[in-house]
Amino acid sequence: MAQKRLGKETVFLANPPAIVATAAIVGPMEGKGPLAEYFDVVEEDTLLGEKTWEKAEIKMLQEATDLALKKAELKTGDIDFFLAGDLLNQIIAANFVARKISRPYLGLYGACSTMAEALGLGAMLIDGGFARQVLIGTSSHHDTAERQFRYPTEFGVQRPPTSTWTVTGAGAVVLAEGGHGPLVTHVTIGKVVDMDQKDPNDMGSAMAPAAAETIWQHLQDTGRRPSDYDLIVTGDLGRVGKPITDVLLKKAGYDLTPVYNDCGIMIYDTNQDAHSGGSGTACSAVVFGGYILRQILSGRYRRVLLVGTGALYSPTSAQQGESIPGIAHAVAVEAADVVD
Amino acid sequence: MDYAMAFLVGGVICALAQVVMDVGKILPAYVMVLFVCLGAVASGFGLYGWLIQVGNAGATIPLPNFGHALVAGILEDAAQKGWLGLLSGGLRATAMPLTMAIMAGYLFALLFSAHGKGNG
Amino acid sequence: MKANQRQAAVFKKLVQTRTPPRPILRNTLQAFLVGGMFSLVGEGVMKLYTVVLQLGPKDAGPLTSASMIFLGAFLTALGVYDKIGQWGGMGAALPITGFANSIVSPAMEFKREGLVLGVSAKMFTIAGPVIVYASLTAVAVAVVKLLLKGG
Numbered sequence: 376m377a378q379k380r381l382g383k384e385t386v387f388l389a390n391p392p393a394i395v396a397t398a399a400i401v402g403p404m405e406g407k408g409p410l411a412e413y414f415d416v417v418e419e420d421t422l423l424g425e426k427t428w429e430k431a432e433i434k435m436l437q438e439a440t441d442l443a444l445k446k447a448e449l450k451t452g453d454i455d456f457f458l459a460g461d462l463l464n465q466i467i468a469a470n471f472v473a474r475k476i477s478r479p480y481l482g483l484y485g486a487c488s489t490m491a492e493a494l495g496l497g498a499m500l501i502d503g504g505f506a507r508q509v510l511i512g513t514s515s516h517h518d519t520a521e522r523q524f525r526y527p528t529e530f531g532v533q534r535p536p537t538s539t540w541t542v543t544g545a546g547a548v549v550l551a552e553g554g555h556g557p558l559v560t561h562v563t564i565g566k567v568v569d570m571d572q573k574d575p576n577d578m579g580s581a582m583a584p585a586a587a588e589t590i591w592q593h594l595q596d597t598g599r600r601p602s603d604y605d606l607i608v609t610g611d612l613g614r615v616g617k618p619i620t621d622v623l624l625k626k627a628g629y630d631l632t633p634v635y636n637d638c639g640i641m642i643y644d645t646n647q648d649a650h651s652g653g654s655g656t657a658c659s660a661v662v663f664g665g666y667i668l669r670q671i672l673s674g675r676y677r678r679v680l681l682v683g684t685g686a687l688y689s690p691t692s693a694q695q696g697e698s699i700p701g702i703a704h705a706v707a708v709e710a711a712d713v714v715d
Numbered sequence: 716m717d718y719a720m721a722f723l724v725g726g727v728i729c730a731l732a733q734v735v736m737d738v739g740k741i742l743p744a745y746v747m748v749l750f751v752c753l754g755a756v757a758s759g760f761g762l763y764g765w766l767i768q769v770g771n772a773g774a775t776i777p778l779p780n781f782g783h784a785l786v787a788g789i790l791e792d793a794a795q796k797g798w799l800g801l802l803s804g805g806l807r808a809t810a811m812p813l814t815m816a817i818m819a820g821y822l823f824a825l826l827f828s829a830h831g832k833g834n835g
Numbered sequence: 836m837k838a839n840q841r842q843a844a845v846f847k848k849l850v851q852t853r854t855p856p857r858p859i860l861r862n863t864l865q866a867f868l869v870g871g872m873f874s875l876v877g878e879g880v881m882k883l884y885t886v887v888l889q890l891g892p893k894d895a896g897p898l899t900s901a902s903m904i905f906l907g908a909f910l911t912a913l914g915v916y917d918k919i920g921q922w923g924g925m926g927a928a929l930p931i932t933g934f935a936n937s938i939v940s941p942a943m944e945f946k947r948e949g950l951v952l953g954v955s956a957k958m959f960t961i962a963g964p965v966i967v968y969a970s971l972t973a974v975a976v977a978v979v980k981l982l983l984k985g986g
Contacts, residue, residue: 403834421833427947428831517833527944528831529911530961531920531927531936532743533736533862536855543833568836571843572850574740580850584838619853648921651855698837718878725874725930726867732925733866737857743928747937747965750929752972759976772877775896776903776930777870778965784897785973786980793981801981805973811897812904812931816938816962819908824942824954830914 379502382596384563391558392501392509394708395551396447398439399665401657402517402543408643413665414544415442421518421543429463432516433471435545436461440472440512443547447508447554454478455506458497460489461514461656462541463523468514476510487582487611488565489513490546490660491683491704495562497550498706507552514545515655524690525575537577539613539639540649546660557671561597561707565589567687569700575693578686579616579639579651585701586612586684587623593680593705594629601631605676608667609703610659610684611639613652638662659683671710678709717771724770728777747778754779758786784808862924869923873930877903900931907932911939937961 381387399414406417416438423431436459444451457476459469460483473480485492490513497509520541521528550559568585586609594601601607612620617637624631638659639652663681670676687700728750736746757763763783766774774780788808792800806813838846880902884895907930910916916936920927927933941960945953959966 421831428833518829518831521832522829522944526961527940527957528829529914529917529936529940529943531911531916531918531923531933531940533921533924533928535737535740535857566836570838570846572846575742577850577854580854584846615850615854619849622849622853700837717882718875721874721878722871725877726871726926729870729923729926729929730863730867732929733863734859736925737859737862740857743925744961744964746925747928747934747961748968751965751969755969755972755976758973759980770874772881772899773871773874775881775899776874776877776932778929778931778934780900781931781934781965782969782973784900785969786976789973789977790980793977798981801974801977804977805970809897809900812900813966815901815904816908816935817958819905819935820938820942820958821954823908823912823939824946824958827912827914827943828946829940829943832917 381561384592385561385596386499387561388498388502388559390502390552391560392498392550392552393554393556393558393711394548394668395554395556396443396549397664397668398442398446398547399661400435400439400442400545401661404647405542405544405642405661408647410642410662410666413669414661415665421516428516428518429467432461432463432468432514432519435516436468436472436512436514437475439514439545439547440476440510443549444510447549447551449508449549451476451478453508454510455508456481456497456500457510457512458483458493459512460484460493462486462520469512472512485683485702485704486685486687487654487656487658488683488685488702488704489656490663491610491681491706494548494550494559494681494706495564495704498559498562501550501552509550511548511550512545513656513660515541515543515657517541517543520655524688534650535576536650537574537579537615539578539611539651539654540643541655542642542653542658542661544657544661546657546664548664555711557668557708557710559706560709561593563589563593563596563705565703565705567700567702569698571698573693573698575688577615578654578688578699579613580619581686581688581699582684582701582703583612583616583619584623586616586620586682586703587627589703589705590624590631590682591627591629601629601634604634604678604680606667607631607635607680607682609637609682611652611654612637612684613639613654615651641666671708674710677713678707681706681708720769721771721773724766724773725776728779750779751782754782755786758783781809865922866924866926869919869926870930873903873932903931904935907935908939911936912943934962934965
């Protein structure tokens with residue numbers, strides 16, 4: 376039964392499922408960024424008419440899943456599994472949306488890597504024959520994350536240049552067996568890598584080794600070169616983590632530079648005061664679902680490696696002196712005609 | 716002249732704190748704790764009283780003054796009632812700012828909600 | 836996988852070469868300007884109480900602090916103080932207005948979790964440690980002084 380495994384840690388999908396629809400909803404700040412035109416909805420404010428930011432995040436995730444289903448011309452009843460996650464304690468955004476969707480639900484926590492984690496898992500569920508349609512949703516919200524992980528939003532604290540800015544947004548994807556759309560062909564599930572980074576203001580450095588490890592493993596397992604991809608894109612390493620990943624992979628014999636980008640760098644302009652770049656569960660979700668997928672559909676990209684990156688940071692463990700572990704999952708997405 | 720000295724002394728204390736935070740990569744809460752303790756210690760050596768003479772509000776507005784005010788309050792009470800002053804002097808001397816902080820904190824929390832930063 | 840000491844040290848070096856340095860000179864200058872400004876305003880308030888209202892130094896000092904706390908609280912309520920803080924760093928955090936900001940910001944932030952376990956319980960999450968350590972240090976300093984005087 377191991378015939379779908381490739382190398383040590385990669386699976387290849389013999390019956391690759393298609394990404395039949397995506398939805399990307401973002402907050403106002405992301406709506407002022409360079410990718411604004413690619414998002415389905417840009418919210419006018421971060422409360423979305425709700426009483427709390429947590430409720431706003433839930434509403435945004437709900438809207439994203441609704442929109443993706445509508446684009447796929449499916450009803451919630453057609454969904455075999457709902458895979459979702461976010462950054463909040465007990466992943467409440469995902470849980471409360473799952474309450475409404477009321478279909479078999481797997482709540483995931485991979486910090487900011489959750490979109491790639493869910494894509495990989497959903498693709499395997501379909502390829503394995505356990506599901507026909509899978510709905511995926513992830514979200515993050517700058518202010519819910521800020522008050523949970525750092526300080527009250529009105530606290531006058533200075534952010535150092537290594538800090539990242541949590542993206543306000545929600546992304547949703549519908550995966551379907553035999554549907555029309557780009558195909559998920561390979562999944563490399565990552566290992567937790569911890570290089571003893573402890574700075575809570577620098578997640579990029581904490582995640583970079585995990586990203587490099589997963590990309591290296593993927594290339595080893597598939598026998599591909601970086602140039603086999605039109606784009607290798609990490610989730611939210613930012614301006615600090617991206618060059619570190621680049622260096623680590625060069626040392627390991629792979630030159631990513633010509634095809635390498637990072638969603639956290641792509642989502643904001645440098646003058647938006649986001650410091651190292653965007654981060655958060657929504658970051659790779661909206662950049663992938665909004666921008667990258669459209670580029671695959673338009674033919675500009677034929678083969679993309681999405682590498683979701685997550686810092687498994689907890690204020691509690693950090694205060695107890697623990698370092699910040701990182702994780703990264705790689706998902707290869709290819710235009711349908713490339714695979715044929 | 717008073718104003719210039721206030722600006723200078725207050726500015727230098729804050730600049731020092733900034734250097735400690737940036738060079739040591741220390742979280743702001745730790746810098747605040749450190750400086751308020753330094754204020755109390757400096758007060759013990761009589762340095763903070765001197766700094767106030769020089770800089771007026773430049774010395775009394777930054778947080779180290781809170782440590783100094785506590786020490787000064789305790790010593791004042793101790794002069795009248797001995798060791799009991801250890802327990803009574805500190806909060807007596809700082810009652811006004813602390814009570815104001817609690818009142819203003821509660822009042823503004825009732826009147827305003829956090830605005831958040833996600834709007835960019 | 837958790838790095839061993841050698842791996843961690845090698846990686847730490849790589850991170851150090853790739854980390855943008857904090858703009859210490861600029862930050863320090865800005866902290867100086869903002870901290871100086873708050874002190875300047877404090878001096879004005881102090882003068883108002885001593886010269887115009889003719890209060891004695893015993894009352895004018897604490898009253899000035901209380902007034903500046905109100906100012907910091909108000910700027911926080913308006914949503915301005917966090918922006919001053921991002922620019923001014925410790926120049927905004929260290930003056931007593933920053934102490935007020937550290938009390939009002941969690942109070943406002945956790946209003947949505949209720950008035951008792953939200954606003955009141957969270958009010959001193961950041962200021963609490965400052966008060967605790969200031970009090971402990973002050974008592975210790977006073978004990979030493981009293982012992983030296985008594986002995």
